[in-house]
Amino acid sequence: AFLSEMQRLCGDISPKETIDFPTWTANDLSNFMVAVHPDADSMLSQVGVDPFFDMLDFASFTRDNLLATVVMQVFRSVHNLVLTLDIDDSKLFRFVCAIEARMQKNQYHNYQHAADVCSRLSAILKLSHMFDTPNNELYRELAAALLASVIPDIDHPGRTNTFLIRTRSDEALRFNEQHVIENSSVLKCLEIMQEDSLNFIAHWPEEEQAEFRLSS
Template sequence: MASSKFRKMLNKELSHFAESSKSGTQVSQFIISTYMDKEDDDPQMPQLEVSHAEPPTPSTSTTSESPQLSLLGKAKTAAMSRISGVRKLRSTYGGQVPEFGVEGQRELAVHMQRVSTQQWSTSDHYPFKHFPLAPFIHYMTGCADASLKCAFLNSTDGLLDEWGPNIFKINELSKGHSLTAITYTIMKNRGLLKTFEIPPGALVTYLLHLEHHYRDNPYHNQIHGGDVAQSTNVLISCPSLTGVFSELEVLAAIFASAVHDVDHPGFTNQYLINSNSELAIMYNDESVLEQHHLAVAFKLLQDSNCDFLVGLTKKQRQLFRKISIEMVYTSLVYGLRKMFGSFVTVSFLSLNFTLM
């Protein structure tokens, strides 16, 4: 009896709630269908009638859907659509992926590989250890003689593993796609594409889409993103760090470096907070830029054409996301320091001793 009275009172309150808005109707439907036992309904108790229902959409299934799942799905879609700066995918990359991820001028190989052009005489006896570069040397010198010798210093390693490659030249030769060329080449050279079964086309599609979301700022642009990715690659290549990081940690570190300033508006966190900007309001004045960079980066991954992490398990994806968030949240510098710990000090001390 008491239960029946309670249900009558609940039904009355929900009726008023449902009349206020469409969202109220959805909530009331969910509560009634989930928590009110229809089998024991009092026949004298009036049932809640909904006067306005959501119109069906073309993508709506004809089969009945759980109210709670419908509400959660709509809430997720609405929330994700409010991420500022996210734009639709312009194109996907299909077919054979070029050596460096993007089409570029032939000289690009010289700037992506460790090559010394100090001596070009045929009297120099330096073998072509990295034979695929021969066509590029031919292009640069105009000499078709295969006996032409060039100085290749440890040519199995690339300039991307050293400090100081000409990032601006790489951007020029890659036709404005330095971030894609650098990040793709680093991941490929490290064997990460094979280790995690990363589809090359999906990776290039994501990186090009990521570049599209970098703004044309004087500093926080896609060139800077590629530059930081290359610098991170050098840091984690220190001999003293060999075997310290797992392959997944390396993948996350390169990814975080590439995305860490995507859609940067060109202002500091403090300026955005003081000016009461939309980004500051969205992220509650807490690490505004860092949260936004991460939101955009992972939102782009939700496009099936851009999801290059399809080969990862659920646990691996969660760990990948956690590492990436920690690195970007701490502005990379502190993230690298946290990852390296004392190894950073040892590495730089070793470097100083070497230079001395």
């Protein structure tokens, strides 16, 4: 019942809404990530660890909210960023659900692509041992990098910047024809984070929040 209710709620999330979620526990979040296929549980342990992980295969086994599943696994289990950086994991989960809800169903730049990029980046960074030394500043950079890996697919139109500029789209005009899709995605991400219920770093010192937003 909990799982079906969370899926229903996450499917309705928009950055303009404030949804009254129940109190989340670590077990609740883990239960959400339990898949419908018996092989998916063992596959989950490879998310963010194996740079050659087959995300499309995993997506066929899992329930809805693939991106949220991957991001939570990477932040909570692979790099332990939730505890290390004192990230509000329930807000992080809702934030990623909101991002996923804003992704278009185009052929490439979609939630599956975002999940794949996040998982592969996590695996590459883990194998590099760049973040093995305990250092909160480095960990914040790691969290920002992982978040940045999913931002470009937010509301991606499935077209190139050149196409948007040549067709004089509203987005191209808004951003003065400069990195149109990238700037648009970042703006929408920041708009989502303005919601109190979705801002998973709201309790950080303002200086650290600003640095994190800039790094992402």
